[in-house]
Amino acid sequence: MAELCLPIQSYALRGAESEELIPTVQLNLDSERISVAELIRRTLIEQLSELTVKGMLDAVMAKDRIARQYLTAAEIAEQAQSGSVRGPLSPDKAPETPRFDVEREVKKAWRGFERRAFRVVVDGQMPTRLDDQLELRSDSKVAFMRLTPLVGG
Numbered sequence: 001m002a003e004l005c006l007p008i009q010s011y012a013l014r015g016a017e018s019e020e021l022i023p024t025v026q027l028n029l030d031s032e033r034i035s036v037a038e039l040i041r042r043t044l045i046e047q048l049s050e051l052t053v054k055g056m057l058d059a060v061m062a063k064d065r066i067a068r069q070y071l072t073a074a075e076i077a078e079q080a081q082s083g084s085v086r087g088p089l090s091p092d093k094a095p096e097t098p099r100f101d102v103e104r105e106v107k108k109a110w111r112g113f114e115r116r117a118f119r120v121v122v123d124g125q126m127p128t129r130l131d132d133q134l135e136l137r138s139d140s141k142v143a144f145m146r147l148t149p150l151v152g153g
Helices: 036-070 075-082 102-114
Strands: 004-014 018-029 033-035 118-122 133-135 142-148
Touching: 018 036, 018 142, 033 036, 036 102, 036 118, 036 133, 036 142, 102 118
Parallel strands: 004 142
Antiparallel strands: 004 018, 033 133, 118 142
């Protein structure tokens, strides 16, 4: 069996409109069969990874852009001699990587699913139990949808 690579989308539904909460992630699976619980676990881990990496890159890029903005003419001339102009070397360390208790986050996600705070939709079907088994194909459509009540009812 070839590995499946499926895009997993996450939305918040607000009445007739939807809003993407978390960027779409690609989930690599080595089997066509997976439980809802394992799908949630694997998706959450991929989302945490994606958001952590993106956040770190955004922080590093922002720091670099700010640093470059305020280089002095002398710093630019000095660095130009080496062939590359970068932000000033800073004694500050790089932004700290956020730490997550993955098992705790997975358990919270499972509870959220059981309480119907969000739904998993696979090829137009909504499984209702964590132990439901899903049959996935290379063209399967998978979405996590957060249900948000309308204001006033």
